Amino acid sequence: MATSVLMPQMGESITEGTIVRWVKKVGDRVDRDEPLFEISTDKVDAEIPSPAAGVLTEIRAKEGETVEVNHVVAVIGDAKAAAAPVPSPAAPAPAEAKEPAAAPVPEPQAPSADDLRRQKSSPVVRRIAAEHGVDIAQIEGSGAGGRVTKQDILGFMETKPSAEAAPPAPAAPPAARLARDEVVPMTVMRRRIAEHMIASRRTSAHVHSVFEIDFSRVSKLRDAKKAEYERAGAKLTYLPFIVKAVVAGLRAVPVVNTSVDGNNVIYHKDINIGIAVALDWGLIVPVVKQADELSLLGLSRVMQDLADRARSKHLKPEEVQGGTFTITNPGVFGALLGMAIISQPQVAILGIGAIEKRVVVVDDAIAIRPMAYLTLGYDHRLIDGSVADQFMSVVKKQIETFDPAAL
Amino acid sequence: MKPLDVRRLGRVPYQDALALQRVLVEDRRAGRVGDVLLLLEHPHVITLGTRTDSARSNVLATPARLAELGVDLCDTGRGGDVTYHGPGQLVAYPILDLKPDRADVYNYVRNLEQVMIAASRTFGVEAGRIEGLTGAWVGGSKIGAIGVRISRWISSHGFAYNVNTDLDYFNLIVPCGITDHGVTSLARELGHTVDLAAVEDAAVDAFRQLIQSS
Numbered sequence: 005m006a007t008s009v010l011m012p013q014m015g016e017s018i019t020e021g022t023i024v025r026w027v028k029k030v031g032d033r034v035d036r037d038e039p040l041f042e043i044s045t046d047k048v049d050a051e052i053p054s055p056a057a058g059v060l061t062e063i064r065a066k067e068g069e070t071v072e073v074n075h076v077v078a079v080i081g082d083a084k085a086a087a088a089p090v091p092s093p094a095a096p097a098p099a100e101a102k103e104p105a106a107a108p109v110p111e112p113q114a115p116s117a118d119d120l121r122r123q124k125s126s127p128v129v130r131r132i133a134a135e136h137g138v139d140i141a142q143i144e145g146s147g148a149g150g151r152v153t154k155q156d157i158l159g160f161m162e163t164k165p166s167a168e169a170a171p172p173a174p175a176a177p178p179a180a181r182l183a184r185d186e187v188v189p190m191t192v193m194r195r196r197i198a199e200h201m202i203a204s205r206r207t208s209a210h211v212h213s214v215f216e217i218d219f220s221r222v223s224k225l226r227d228a229k230k231a232e233y234e235r236a237g238a239k240l241t242y243l244p245f246i247v248k249a250v251v252a253g254l255r256a257v258p259v260v261n262t263s264v265d266g267n268n269v270i271y272h273k274d275i276n277i278g279i280a281v282a283l284d285w286g287l288i289v290p291v292v293k294q295a296d297e298l299s300l301l302g303l304s305r306v307m308q309d310l311a312d313r314a315r316s317k318h319l320k321p322e323e324v325q326g327g328t329f330t331i332t333n334p335g336v337f338g339a340l341l342g343m344a345i346i347s348q349p350q351v352a353i354l355g356i357g358a359i360e361k362r363v364v365v366v367d368d369a370i371a372i373r374p375m376a377y378l379t380l381g382y383d384h385r386l387i388d389g390s391v392a393d394q395f396m397s398v399v400k401k402q403i404e405t406f407d408p409a410a411l
Numbered sequence: 412m413k414p415l416d417v418r419r420l421g422r423v424p425y426q427d428a429l430a431l432q433r434v435l436v437e438d439r440r441a442g443r444v445g446d447v448l449l450l451l452e453h454p455h456v457i458t459l460g461t462r463t464d465s466a467r468s469n470v471l472a473t474p475a476r477l478a479e480l481g482v483d484l485c486d487t488g489r490g491g492d493v494t495y496h497g498p499g500q501l502v503a504y505p506i507l508d509l510k511p512d513r514a515d516v517y518n519y520v521r522n523l524e525q526v527m528i529a530a531s532r533t534f535g536v537e538a539g540r541i542e543g544l545t546g547a548w549v550g551g552s553k554i555g556a557i558g559v560r561i562s563r564w565i566s567s568h569g570f571a572y573n574v575n576t577d578l579d580y581f582n583l584i585v586p587c588g589i590t591d592h593g594v595t596s597l598a599r600e601l602g603h604t605v606d607l608a609a610v611e612d613a614a615v616d617a618f619r620q621l622i623q624s625s
Contacts, residue, residue: 014561015517039562048516050561320514 007056009078011071013321014045019192021045022070023077028060034080041077056080193286204348209384212343215396218404219359219374229411236301242359243279243333244303246378248410249402250354251275251296254329257395259387261328263349269386278327278347279307281314282337288314289347291327300411335359335376344381351383352392354399415623416444417615419608420451425458425485425496428504432567435506439565448618449504450611453496456483457584469493469585482583487558487568493584494556499575499596501610505622510564513622519566520545520557522621527555527572529617530610536600544592547572552595572614573597575604 011021021043028034028041040054061081065071181187190198222245233240254261254275263270275296278289290310292298298306313319329350334342335358342355357377364373378399382392423431428451438444457470457477470477470484470493477484482495496502503526509519524540527547531538531554538547538554547555547570555572573596581594598604 015515015519017517018515037563045516048520048559048561050516051563053563320511 005082006061007058007080008076009040009055009080010074011043011065011077012050012052013073014043014048014050016317016319016321016324017192018045018073019196020070020072021050023065023067024049025067026063027051028054030060030063032060034058034060054080058082191285193288197287200348201345204345207348208346208351210346210381211384211389211392212379212381213389213392213396214341214377214379215393215400217376217378217400218364219376220404221406222403223359223374225406225408225411233301233304238301238304239308240300240304243307243331243356244300245403245406246331246354246356246399247277247279247292247295247303247307248300249399249406250277250329250331252402253395253398255296256398257391259391260352260382260395262351262386263328264351264383264386265349272328274326274328276326276328278324278330278350279310280330280332280344281311283315288319288324289327289330290314290319290323291325293326330354331356341377341379343379346381346383351386352395353381355379355381414445415619416447418447418449419611420449422454422498423451425453425456425483428453428502429485429487432504432506436562436565436567439506439508440563444506446508446623447506448615449502449506450614451502451504452498452500452607453502454483455481455495455497455580456485457493457495458485458487459493470583471585472583477583480580480583482580494558494571495580495584496571497576497580499573499577499598499604499607501572501574501607501614502569503572503614503618504569505566505618507566507622508564509561509566514564516559516561519622520559523557523559523570524555525621526614526617527570529621530572530613531597531600533613534597534601534605534610536597541592548592549595549600552593554595554597554600572610574607574610 014021022045024042024044026041027039034040034054034057036055036057037053039051040060042049042051044050058080059082060078062079063077064079065075065077071077219242222242226240226242226245230240258271259269261272261275263272274294276291276293277295278291280287280289290313292303292306292310295303310319310323313323327347327350330344330347330353332342332344332353333356334344335356338358340357342357344353344355346353355378357379359374359376361372362375364371364375366373378396380392380396420428428449431449435444435447435449439447459470472480472482474484503523505523507513509515513519521540524545524547528538528540531547531549536549536554538549540546541548541551545557546553555570557570558568560567573594575598576596578594578596578599597610
């Protein structure tokens with residue numbers, strides 16, 4: 005199977021790298037871990053080993069070219085297979101970055117013709133397309149195998165009236181500037197968030213489903229165990245209880261723990277739960293890996309550690325990658341409902357509203373109970389309403405009848 | 412804190428130090444050695460980073476003039492552009508396995524800067540950073556330069572910190588290809604030379620605090 009070679013992430017705040025030198029040429033055999041190319045960021049040059057053994061079938065970024073992190077820079081084919089270039093997914097699923105090695109990403113089996121053409125264009129062409137809102141799939145490619153060349157796209161833009169080449173969504177009108185305005189450029193993090201949110205809105209058919217959940221039982225368990233946890237050096241909040249319930253829900257309704265890849269659904273065996281952490285300067289989502297294997301105490305510790313290090317900027321790149329489901333907790337800021345946007349390429353996100361005492365009817369009597377609205381944002385391409393509600397019913401039941409044995 | 416083997420090597424020709432680093436990088440990768448910090452001086456030498464095309468044009472003196480002055484010209488495997496090394500300059504080459512908890516080149520470079528800033532402070536010189544320009548700076552002048560190579564998260568090369576450096580030698584090059592900033596040294600800032608061993612001690616302390624514990 006062919007393997008995509010990605011621009012590795014050399015640091016949390018590093019978003020791109022420049023290819024300094026290709027150690028191997030197209031057609032060269034390469035062993036796993038053998039130096040493949042060299043990149044440079046800041047005053048650092050790094051030698052990047054090959055993620056797989058095989059034959060270097062394609063180089064997508066030339067020497068001197070600057071490429072965004074996690075973009076495909078080359079393809080390594082099976083040593084036995086023909087040296088035909090193989091397309092890769094447009095947005096490769098974030099791979100685990102244990103090594104600075106370019107992370108291998110399995111290639112999809114049957115890409116569409118449009119995908120083929122889009123993928124076969126160079127990063128320069130893709131950049132021009134993105135800047136001018138041009139859909140590469142509409143351009144007739146004159147390059148090898150239908151590849152759209154720089155000339156093709158420039159020619160296309162010249163012949164097309166600019167109105168047609170404009171992005172599908174009407175551009176926002178320029179903001180009116182008032183005399184006393186201050187103009188502040190967006191930070192890199194802000195731009196990433198902006199791009200990601202817009203891209204997610206365009207990608208997924210967002211639907212939200214709200215459940216009201218009674219936290220009486222969890223509240224009692226928490227009060228009973230809080231001191232004990234504190235002696236063990238952990239802070240017991242509501243969140244690990246909710247994570248436990250989500251894990252049960254994901255096990256019961258596995259389609260919620262998936263990603264969409266073209267016309268395929270990828271079912272994740274790992275349950276990796278991203279927890280959104282608000283920062284003074286933005287937002288970051290560290291991931292609790294294999295959350296289903298952690299005890300309540302383990303979850304408390306891991307989440308506390310991730311949140312602390314997110315705030316002190318000490319997260320490792322791999323700790324914000326590989327999530328399969330996300331939880332966000334705007335309730336801590338007082339929000340009743342968290343109608344969140346899905347973190348791509350996941351298909352669902354849970355928003356936790358404020359947990360507060362409310363008047364409710366219990367057995368035809370009026371009672372005071374700690375209640376909260378939990379909102380599942382889900383991708384209707386994959387998940388229908390009844391399935392989402394099935395998932396939420398499991399979460400609700402788990403929380404309302406939480407098993408003390410899990411403590 | 413991870414153990415750190417500090418080796419003070421005295422004056423070492425550039426090519427010898429390069430060869431030693433190659434061996435240590437392999438040894439570190441194979442786990443035959445732990446983290447190592449090489450501290451040394453080089454005889455007069457002008458070194459070129461991997462972006463050699465532009466680097467060569469930043470050497471201002473002719474090869475004949477360099478030979479006359481006894482200055483070598485060497486290619487390196489590190490990042491960065493052209494720089495000068497010579498007696499009185501503290502050169503630090505950390506050979507570290509940055510995996511798993513220090514695998515962030517941005518943070519690593521900032522920490523190297525901080526080591527030089529902290530060493531400067533020990534001797535009463537206020538050094539700092541200039542946004543977008545790697546290195547340690549006093550006012551608008553560079554007191555320490557950085558060039559790093561990473562291979563499977565094993566670091567090599569490092570920083571060159573001007574303690575008693577004869578700054579006239581920098582006139583042979585455009586340091587790091589930056590044309591509108593000068594260079595300085597600890598001795599120039601203080602008006603007297605400083606014991607290199609004492610600066611090494613300060614750098615090792617800062618290094619242990621910032622890099623070995625992070």
